[in-house]
Amino acid sequence: MNPETFSGDAVIDAVSAVFMVVGALMSLAAAVGLLRFPDLMTRMHAATKPQVLGLFLLLFALGLQMRTWWVWPVLVVAWIFQLLTVPVSAHMVGRAGYRTKHLHPELLSTDELEAVVQQAAGKSGFTEDDGDAAAGRR
């Protein structure tokens, strides 16, 4: 499998074949992560792999296979659209999961939202400024 012995077409075919197989393996990794991870947050981590990197690899392979230049802007637009929508839906799912306690707190290494939630809950009944409110709350 020495690339110098290939023609240009065969090299492009080989690169796109590798990208397609790796992009499909991203989906398999997401499925394995969905089955084996313990709670919602870790499963969300696994689920992002085919949505961003997998789609990027497959669209790159598609652009290589088409061998024309005008498809690349279309593929980039499709990928950027995915990049814009995936974080929003992941944020909504994670927010709903945190609010409805779909997580194992002992598995979290740090919970930065906990302090903010406590502060908001404590502040809601007070009208003083920060220092007095903190002192008044023991």
Add this chain to the structure above:
Amino acid sequence: MMQIVLTVTAVVLSLAAGGAIIRIARGPSLLDRVLAADVLLAIVGAALCIDMAVNRHLNNLMLLVAVSLIGFVGSVTVARFVADRRELPRES
């Protein structure tokens, strides 16, 4: 070589779809099922991409964008629904 790639990716994507469907059926909460359905839509999009790349056409590109749009709208809507529904008994 494209036939080998097609076979390998078909097997891999079938296994991945099977895993996602198992998680949809077995998921302990609604959000797990939403997440697994999102992954299943990503797998469908991957299959559309591989079909386009192997057969060298672009017929599925709009369908790919539509599938990702449907996944976005669906998961955001269900996430809002879950948040509102679970919070009602706590506040009352």
